[in-house]
Amino acid sequence: MDQKLTEAEAIAQLVVSPSVEFYDDMPPLAFVPEGNGKYEMHSMEQHLFSPRRKKGTVKLHELASFIDVVKKQGSLTSTNIYLDVDYAQSRIQATAVFNDHTDNAVGAGWRDHRATYLPRFSEEWHRWINTSGKQMAQVELAHFLERNIADIAGNSESKLPSGSEVLTFVSKLEETRKVKYGSAVNLQNGMVQFEFVEDGDSNTKGKLDMFREFAIGVRPFQHGDAYQVKAFLRYRIDRNTGEIKFWFELQRADKVLEDACKEMIETIKSSAGVPVLFGTPE
Structure with missing residues (x-):
């Protein structure tokens, strides 16, 4: 069998070479041919100078640090703080979602840019x-x-x-x-x-x-x-x-713990500057 490529086959292989596409509202994508006319898509965001948007979760154990992060990263239009409180289990956790769903024209948010506050016992x-x-x-x-x-x-x-x-x-x-x-x-x-x-x-x-x-x-x-x-x-x-x-x-050590948690909650409500809800974000 003749192993040499015909001119038409050579041109076809050039056509199916990898390519990168750029977009205004999303990271650039690379399309790599897999054969049989199929392509594998890869995000090229990691090669940009900076990410297209903020995401990730920072975990904090000091109340002042949590409030400081909320003030720097949050906004009234897209940020909510969720409080998960269970006094019987001695648990309190605050989660700030900086790109939460909103009731404005944007509506849906990715909800993947967060900060959590989980206090540690002394x-x-x-x-x-x-x-x-x-x-x-x-x-x-x-x-x-x-x-x-x-x-x-x-x-x-x-x-x-x-x-x-x-x-x-x-x-x-x-x-x-x-x-x-x-x-x-x-x-x-x-x-x-x-x-x-x-x-x-x-x-x-x-x-x-x-x-x-x-x-x-x-x-x-x-x-x-x-x-x-x-x-x-x-x-x-x-x-x-x-x-x-x-x-x-x-x-009544449990009551003392409850009082300490309630004081934390009041500090968050008065200092964070964003809506505070009781529950957990999914």
Whole structure:
């Protein structure tokens, strides 16, 4: 068989060479022949000096940064902020869609240029929440309170122990490690008084006063404001061994979290300058 191309075949191959087409309202397209009269289409936008339009999602974890991005990228005509809030699940997320659908002549938007804000819990919030309800030996409790003494938020006006008063209690806990506890009495000043004897020496007795309630001031979210959370200090004495276990229970931490979320929402509404809706964009 003759393998040489005829003149007509050579001209036909030149006709089906790759080509690039340019448009006013879309990126240039390259058409590459696949044979049998078919072409494969490729966008050439990546070879332009800059994209034809903005798209992509930036993920932020600070409220001020989110609002700053919204002000720079958003507009009243094409931007909406969607708030997905679930207080029971401790979740709040804001999504700004900068090229959203509009009610003007343009109408439909691509909805692919976005910024999301997902706040992160602070380290101190994690420490207190994860330890609440956990039973601890007295030394373990003493060490925990000592490490987190900066979070104690009581004072004389609130009738809750201050940081220095908690440190005094911590010192007494560390001094009375080798003892057996007996009775506990609720005092009129709101304290609980324990009686104990030295381990191995029943003639050496002593007393330990414990506050029943205290308060902490912690930030639920990183870069956020601090809130006061009250806590009850609990105990259980083993009547057989005289050993004591302590734990604390944070009071309505979920309500504190809800208040922090609501404050974020009000800041977004008052500062972003674009419509705010409750829901999630698809």
